[in-house]
Amino acid sequence: MSHGKQFTLYTHKGGPNGWKAALLLSELGLSYESIYLDFERGEQKTSPHVDLNPNGRIPTIVDHGNNDFVLWESNAILLYLAERYDPDHTLSASTDADKYKQLQWLFFQASGQGPYFGQLGWFSWYHHEKVPSAIERYAAEAKRVLGVLDGELAKREWLVGDKYTIADLSFIPWTVTGATGLIPGYDVSAEAPHVDKWLQRMLARPAVRAVYKEKDTIRAASASAQ
Structure with a gap:
């Protein structure tokens, strides 16, 4: 294999979906090189990335150990990695x-x-004008989603089969974002305590800590370069 790492991961330094793929690669001990696409320059929608992923979104993986197999859509990537590399x-x-x-x-x-x-x-941070009704709608839906999870996690420690699986892992990045300022005035420890405990258990895993350390390093380097 000519590549130094088994996988190439096309991702973004902040986008939660790309970090889902990184989390499972880390958990499985698979080597990967991350290529952080610049969304402001539209790199996700131009070559070479769009030649691999016609949807022009992240993440995309290339598995150099499997004939440069290409796959996109984050949860499809999780299923592929689990089925192929977690026998x-x-x-x-x-x-x-x-x-x-x-x-x-x-x-x-x-x-x-x-x-x-x-x-x-999007409507909170990036849209060109404030649309309070949109922010209210999506904040309510975000709380509802966390409420669904909290109700399930009140009954069990993990979502499936009494153990940590890719089902749990898939929620980590967006749940972190939701618990750290995305939802206006939301206190996850008070409003979704079972989600909070579940998230903290996952964030304490060594492989997850390693990925978040990588994320912090990338973001710090990006901030210092500006």
């Missing part, structure tokens, strides 16, 4: 019933948490 199911569901439950939560994360949290972030 003992240490981080994924093993029974048929749990596999469907795992899919249920991955779909909920992708169709519920990601879009609502993302739209809240």
Whole structure:
């Protein structure tokens, strides 16, 4: 293999979805090189990235250990990595019933948490004008999503099969964002205490800590260069 790392990960220094892929690569001990695309310059929508991912979004992975196999959409990447590189199911569901439950939560994360949290972030921080009704709508939906999770986590420690899996991992980056200022006036420890405890358990994992240290380093370097 001519590449120094097994995977190339096209991502963004701040975008939560790219960090999901990094988290699982780290958990599985797989080597990867991150290419941080500059969204302000539109690098995600130009070559070479758009030649790999016609949707022009992050993340995209290239698996150099599997004939340069290319895959995009973050939760599809999680499933691929788990199925190919976690044969003992240490981080994924093993029974048929749990596999469907795992899919249920991955779909909920992708169709519920990601879009609502993302739209809240857009209208709060990036939209050219303030639209209070949009911020109120998406803040309410973000709280609702966390409420769904809190209700489930009141009954069990993990979402699927009584163990930490990619279903849990998929929620980490956006939940961190939601717990640290995305939702106006929201105190996750008070309003979703079971989510808060679940998140803290995940953030304490060595592989997760390593990725967040990498993220802090990248962002600090970016800030100092400005």
